[in-house]
Amino acid sequence: MNLGSEDAKPDVAEAMAGLRSRFIDSLVDRILHMEDLTSELRRTGDYTTALYGISASAHRIAGVAGTLGFGALGSNARKLEEAITDGLAQYEPRETFLRTRTQLEALLDSLEAVLETAP
Amino acid sequence: MKILAVDDEPLFLDVLMQLMRSCNYHDVHRAGSAREAMEIIESQVQPFDCFLLDVQMEGMDGIQLCRRIRALPEHRLTPIVMITAMTEKAYVDDAFLAGANDYVTKPLDRTEVKVRMSMVKSILSERNHVKLLAKQIARSEESHSAARTFDEPLILEDAESLTPFTTLENYLLKLGNMRLFTSMAVGFHIENGGDIYDKSSGLEFMDIMTDAASAIADSIKAENYLLSYAGSGDFVAIIPRLSSFSATVAQEQIEAGLEEFRAIYMEDGQALPRIRVGRPATTGLLAFGDPTRMIQDAISRGRQGIPNTLHSSERLGVLGA
Numbered sequence: 001m002n003l004g005s006e007d008a009k010p011d012v013a014e015a016m017a018g019l020r021s022r023f024i025d026s027l028v029d030r031i032l033h034m035e036d037l038t039s040e041l042r043r044t045g046d047y048t049t050a051l052y053g054i055s056a057s058a059h060r061i062a063g064v065a066g067t068l069g070f071g072a073l074g075s076n077a078r079k080l081e082e083a084i085t086d087g088l089a090q091y092e093p094r095e096t097f098l099r100t101r102t103q104l105e106a107l108l109d110s111l112e113a114v115l116e117t118a119p
Numbered sequence: 120m121k122i123l124a125v126d127d128e129p130l131f132l133d134v135l136m137q138l139m140r141s142c143n144y145h146d147v148h149r150a151g152s153a154r155e156a157m158e159i160i161e162s163q164v165q166p167f168d169c170f171l172l173d174v175q176m177e178g179m180d181g182i183q184l185c186r187r188i189r190a191l192p193e194h195r196l197t198p199i200v201m202i203t204a205m206t207e208k209a210y211v212d213d214a215f216l217a218g219a220n221d222y223v224t225k226p227l228d229r230t231e232v233k234v235r236m237s238m239v240k241s242i243l244s245e246r247n248h249v250k251l252l253a254k255q256i257a258r259s260e261e262s263h264s265a266a267r268t269f270d271e272p273l274i275l276e277d278a279e280s281l282t283p284f285t286t287l288e289n290y291l292l293k294l295g296n297m298r299l300f301t302s303m304a305v306g307f308h309i310e311n312g313g314d315i316y317d318k319s320s321g322l323e324f325m326d327i328m329t330d331a332a333s334a335i336a337d338s339i340k341a342e343n344y345l346l347s348y349a350g351s352g353d354f355v356a357i358i359p360r361l362s363s364f365s366a367t368v369a370q371e372q373i374e375a376g377l378e379e380f381r382a383i384y385m386e387d388g389q390a391l392p393r394i395r396v397g398r399p400a401t402t403g404l405l406a407f408g409d410p411t412r413m414i415q416d417a418i419s420r421g422r423q424g425i426p427n428t429l430h431s432s433e434r435l436g437v438l439g440a
Contacts, residue, residue: 012141019134026130059175060128062204066226067134074226078204 020068024118031111033057034104047093051100055084058107073110080107120243121165122147125156125184126173126202135171135202135227142233153179157187166193169239172219174203174210182210182217189218196246196274196283198239202227211293216343220286222293242283245274269316270351273328280336280346287347287357291410299402304413305356305364306397306421307335307373311390312352319389331392334376338369338396353418360401366425370396395424 034057041050058081066074080103087096122139124147126132132149139147148167150156153176160167170188172181179187181201188194201214201222211222220242223235272284291299309315309331316324328348335354336346341362349355358364373394384391397420400413 012137015137015140016134019130019137022133023130056177059204060131063126063128063173063225064131064134067131067138071226 016068023064023068023070024114027111027115030057030061031108034108038104041097047097048088051084051088051093051097054104055081058084061107061111070114073107073114076103076107076110079103120144120146120168120239122169122171123150123156123159123167124148124171125150125153125176125181127152127176128173131173138227138229138232141229142236144236152176153181153184153187156184160188160191160194167197168243169236170194170197170199171223172199172201174201174214174222182213182219185214185217185219196242198242200235200239212343215282215286215290215345218282220283221289238285238289241285245272245283245285269313272350273325273348281332282345282347284347284349284355287345287355288411288414290345290357291413294410299410299413301360302357302413303360303364303399303401304417305339305358305366305369305399306417306419307331307354307356308395308397308418308421308424309352309354310393310395312392315390315392316352323387323389327389327392330377330380331394334373335369335394337376338372340364340368349414349418353421355414355417355421358399360399364399366396366398370394370425395421397421397423398425 034054037050037053037057041047058077062074062077062081064074065071065077080100083100083103084096087099090096091099122144124132124135124139126135126149129151132151136147136149139145148159150159156170156172170185172184174181176184181203185199185201188197188199198221199219201211201219202225203210203214203222204225214222221235221238223231274281274283291302291304294302309328315327319327332346332348332354335356339346339356339358341358341364344356344358344362346354346356373396377391377394381391397417400416400420402410402413
């Protein structure tokens with residue numbers, strides 16, 4: 001987030017650092033949630049429910065990540081969300097899943113990259 | 120300022136609230152869903168002054184929530200700012216049509232948030248001005264001239280089809296040139312607005328402008344449009360360019376609509392508003408100037424009315440800028 005010079009105040013910077021830490025702490029659960037959705041999909045064949053779940057998860061990551069300064073992660077999450085939305089408008093759910101797997105992998109990689117570089 | 124922020128991502132709400140605090144907005148409440156938001160809104164003794172709504176939420180989304188809030192009498196004029204990703208601009212039209220005043224994009228940028236909140240303050244100031252005016256009118260029907268000048272934009276509380284003028288400007292500024300190209304602006308000018316203002320009390324003037332707004336709204340044959348009062352007897356509508364709007368037909372319908380009020384106006388000793396409809400103002404696809412110029416063009420054209428010498432196809436069709 002562009003905090004501007006006024007936000008150099010220690011209390012604001014400290015609060016934002018705390019939120020960044022909480023976001024990083026939440027990433028494991030977010031990764032597991034998306035992996036659960038894909039496992040469930042393979043088990044039940046319910047592509048629609050899984051895609052909506054993954055898209056919602058990506059949407060939430062996109063909203064927070066960019067604002068907290070994780071630009072690349074936010075961008076990958078947004079790309080996946082868009083790809084799913086566009087895909088479902090044009091293709092069957094299964095076809096959409098196959099077409100968006102690359103973006104899903106890219107997002108999972110980004111999530112893991114943030115975790116690996118976290119202090 | 121008492122604010123309600125609504126988002127279904129708890130961490131985003133934390134970030135938003137921290138950001139608002141850093142901008143000196145400390146009375147910020149939160150809701151994790153549209154349903155929870157409605158419960159909180161309805162339980163308040165002191166209503167909220169502003170709403171920040173995420174567009175995309177599970178269950179009832181932000182646009183539906185915006186519509187529900189607008190349906191509450193105490194929040195007909197409360198500023199609503201939508202929070203959306205850049206890629207969700209397709210939702211922006213729906214948000215404005217549901218009654219939103221503005222939107223801010225994710226990722227959040229503190230400078231942008233500050234600018235948007237300045238707009239909120241200006242709407243609140245306008246709304247408070249109207250309330251003050253109403254109180255003054257209640258005390259003395261003569262007081263309006265000192266409270267407000269003829270050339271100021273006006274929020275007409277009883278005109279349901281009207282949106283604040285600042286919202287209309289925001290809408291055009293956000294559309295972008297490509298989508299601006301798909302809209303046109305039409306000016307409606309009350310020829311005898313100055314006379315009506317001089318000869319009527321504040322309450323009477325607002326009632327007459329509300330009647331005029333209603334007649335104008337009825338003449339716009341488009342599903343999606345925004346209409347505002349810009350002051351000085353000028354109304355401006357933003358209408359989809361592909362709609363079947365005709366200035367000539369609108370002019371006739373407005374006259375017929377107002378004619379129904381003639382007897383009442385005569386009884387009250389008031390002049391019926393005479394409204395001119397301007398030719399639609401549009402912008403070129405590659406025009407990169409100030410989008411709000413289209414509004415000024417529409418106002419100028421409204422003041423001119425439809426020239427009698429205009430070719431019939433021009434009178435009926437959409438014209439270039």
